[in-house]
Amino acid sequence: MTGTPWLDRRQMAAWVRFVAVLELLPGVLDSQLRRDSGVTHFDYFVMAVLSETPGRTLRMAELAGATNSTLSRLSHVVQRLEERGLVERFPGPGDRRVTNARLTEDGWAMMQAAAPGHVATVRRHVIDVLTPEQVDQLAAISDAMLAGIDPPGPMAAGYRRYDGPDGSGE
Amino acid sequence: MTGTPWLDRRQMAAWVRFVAVLELLPGVLDSQLRRDSGVTHFDYFVMAVLSETPGRTLRMAELAGATNSTLSRLSHVVQRLEERGLVERFPGPGDRRVTNARLTEDGWAMMQAAAPGHVATVRRHVIDVLTPEQVDQLAAISDAMLAGIDPPGPMAAGYRRYDGPDGSGE
Numbered sequence: 001m002t003g004t005p006w007l008d009r010r011q012m013a014a015w016v017r018f019v020a021v022l023e024l025l026p027g028v029l030d031s032q033l034r035r036d037s038g039v040t041h042f043d044y045f046v047m048a049v050l051s052e053t054p055g056r057t058l059r060m061a062e063l064a065g066a067t068n069s070t071l072s073r074l075s076h077v078v079q080r081l082e083e084r085g086l087v088e089r090f091p092g093p094g095d096r097r098v099t100n101a102r103l104t105e106d107g108w109a110m111m112q113a114a115a116p117g118h119v120a121t122v123r124r125h126v127i128d129v130l131t132p133e134q135v136d137q138l139a140a141i142s143d144a145m146l147a148g149i150d151p152p153g154p155m156a157a158g159y160r161r162y163d164g165p166d167g168s169g170e
Numbered sequence: 171m172t173g174t175p176w177l178d179r180r181q182m183a184a185w186v187r188f189v190a191v192l193e194l195l196p197g198v199l200d201s202q203l204r205r206d207s208g209v210t211h212f213d214y215f216v217m218a219v220l221s222e223t224p225g226r227t228l229r230m231a232e233l234a235g236a237t238n239s240t241l242s243r244l245s246h247v248v249q250r251l252e253e254r255g256l257v258e259r260f261p262g263p264g265d266r267r268v269t270n271a272r273l274t275e276d277g278w279a280m281m282q283a284a285a286p287g288h289v290a291t292v293r294r295h296v297i298d299v300l301t302p303e304q305v306d307q308l309a310a311i312s313d314a315m316l317a318g319i320d321p322p323g324p325m326a327a328g329y330r331r332y333d334g335p336d337g338s339g340e
Contacts, residue, residue: 006289011297014305017312018296023215023238026192028319045193068193119176126188127181129314135184137307142187144299149194 025125032121037114039081042067044118046077047086047103047111056103059092063101086110195295202291207284209251212237214288216247217256217273217281226273229262233271256280 007015030041037044049066050056058066064074078101081087086107092098103111127135177185200211207214219236220226228236234244248271251257256277262268273281297305 005293006285007292007297010302010309011305014309014312015292015297017309017316019215020238021312021315022192022196024319025315026196045189068190115176122177122185123175125315125318127177127185129318130311132180134307134311134314135181137304138311139180139184139187141300141304141308141311142184142191144304145191145195145296146187148295148299149198 028125029118029121033114033118036117037110039086039110039114042069043077043081044111044114046074047081047107050087050101050103051108051111056108057100060089060099060101081107198295199288199291203284203288206287207280209256209280209284212239213247213251214281214284216244217251217277220257220271220273221278221281226278227270230259230269230271251277 026041033039033041033044039047046063046067046069049063050058060071060074060078063069063078064071067074069077078087078089082089085104087101088104089099089101092100130138196211203209203211203214209217216233216237216239219233220228230241230244230248233239233248234241237244239247248257248259252259255274258272258274259269260272262270300308
């Protein structure tokens, strides 16, 4: 354990707590959506991205970028959603080599039904346990982390559409 | 999308960024450890917990609690680590119905070899991108989230051994 400076006491206090959040919170979000709506958090995330685009449609390659997923993983997820009638795939009108994914009316209805329970979970476990100052701090902290792991790309473009607390990023 | 108050603009700014961190950061930690040390981040987490106990040994049930894992998931992970000689299982000396897991000397040596690269990754993507104030803020924010999702138990006991920035939790 030599050669690289280990974390000091305050840094370790933050890291052990944050790594517990990384380990626990995704399971909480996932469990609620699976139980109440029969989809995983990643399924929901994919549909939420589609729901915010014009025509609720994106090229599969763009959708993979926007969800930071490989095309292979995304294809499996979309196939499952397609079998349930929540998403449909079709060739690009101008270029048939391109595959588009579109949120169906059933998918949109499902999201509207799922949203209140999901928002309640996000509020209960993240937003409402923080002070308004901490909510802004979390945005700035997340921006700083994302700047290092997420070079400007589709996912960055996605979340940067939402104004930060001070509009200047980190 | 009615009935539950949706997030306001500042809350949404924080949430979309934070959910991107939840989606991206575990993959970064996992990739570095897999590439450089041949273990997943969860493998490393399990071994790190063992390394900090007396005799580097815990009952499997306690280890499951401390890593917030089901016994079934943990058994698979420990079996894999055992096949590589990094962990060994043995019956409790006083109660043979109990199974203990112990970090082996090879496991300890492997952690010492893996630690510098792992710490460098944690520093590069989390600690060093934040100001000292943000490091303390992250500890307090994580504490607030964990208070709601992690009722006092082994995992809580684990991270609470590390003093928070003000010693009073959230």
